[in-house]
Amino acid sequence: MKSEVIITIENLTKRFPEGDSEFTALSKINLEFSRGEFAGVVGPSGSGKTTLLNIIGSLDKPTEGRVSVLSNDISKLSHKESAMLRNMHIGFIFQVYNLLPVYTVFENVEFALMLQKKSKSERTKSVMEALEWVGLQDIPNKKVTKLSGGEGQRVAIARAMVKKPELVIADEPTANLDAVNAHSILETMKNLNKEFNTTFLFSTHDEKVMSYLDRIIHLRDGKLESDEIIHHKITAK
Numbered sequence: 001m002k003s004e005v006i007i008t009i010e011n012l013t014k015r016f017p018e019g020d021s022e023f024t025a026l027s028k029i030n031l032e033f034s035r036g037e038f039a040g041v042v043g044p045s046g047s048g049k050t051t052l053l054n055i056i057g058s059l060d061k062p063t064e065g066r067v068s069v070l071s072n073d074i075s076k077l078s079h080k081e082s083a084m085l086r087n088m089h090i091g092f093i094f095q096v097y098n099l100l101p102v103y104t105v106f107e108n109v110e111f112a113l114m115l116q117k118k119s120k121s122e123r124t125k126s127v128m129e130a131l132e133w134v135g136l137q138d139i140p141n142k143k144v145t146k147l148s149g150g151e152g153q154r155v156a157i158a159r160a161m162v163k164k165p166e167l168v169i170a171d172e173p174t175a176n177l178d179a180v181n182a183h184s185i186l187e188t189m190k191n192l193n194k195e196f197n198t199t200f201l202f203s204t205h206d207e208k209v210m211s212y213l214d215r216i217i218h219l220r221d222g223k224l225e226s227d228e229i230i231h232h233k234i235t236a237k
């Protein structure tokens with residue numbers, strides 16, 4: 001089966017202004033990702049993981065090189081077109097969950113659908129379905145300030161997945177979770193990856209996350225150090 005390439009990165013360089021000069025956060029990166037991958041970018045703090053994910057997620061622009069995401073040339077997108085790409089096709093999960101504090105579980109997930117033209121009843125159906133995926137269907141009306149860390153990250157996953165995006169970007173999603181919750185949300189994400197063929201891109205330095213990945217890309221000082229496909233042993237349950 002030929003896999004469909006949905007992200008192409010050619011000679012990507014990203015520089016940030018630093019005083020009177022510039023700092024090179026990413027240098028001449030070449031990568032491709034296919035639909036349905038469960039892949040992660042790994043490397044020490046400051047190696048450029050977030051910068052790379054932000055550019056793929058159209059939150060930032062390349063300085064040089066070409067990045068194509070779902071047939072969109074990231075450099076050429078207007079502000080509005082970038083927002084549209086994110087709203088329709090990309091879900092984000094961050095280390096800090098970025099939930100809206102005064103709202104409920106339901107409302108936080110529903111918010112991701114507000115920019116899409118859907119009726120209230122369609123939204124309710126989609127939100128409740130997404131809450132079932134993450135096991136929060138019994139507490140839709142709980143305020144997110146009352147949730148545990150693991151529950152908060154589940155809301156963030158539901159919010160990222162409710163629009164059934166083609167791509168989910170998860171930047172250190174387990175950094176604030178204990179081991180039990182980390183494994184549990186990784187299982188949930190892996191199940192969603194299998195069920196919907198959603199492409200997941202992680203950044204992490206957590207061994208627990210790495211044990212789930214099918215592909216690990218190592219960055220060091222903004223350079224691609226290695227790119228390996230992981231062959232998981234199939235173990236009998």
Ligand SMILES: Nc1ncnc2c1ncn2[C@@H]1O[C@H](COP(=O)(O)OP(=O)(O)O)[C@@H](O)[C@H]1O
Binds near residue numbers: 043049052203
């Ligand atoms: N907006 C910015 N302005 C200036 N420097 C930045 C900016 N974003 C990131 N950097 C620098 O780029 C490097 C890579 O950062 P980052 O991509 O956040 O690394 P990681 O996610 O691997 O920890 C760091 O040295 C960081 O200080």
Ligand SMILES: [Mg+2]
Binds near residue numbers: 049171
């Ligand atoms: Mg980072």
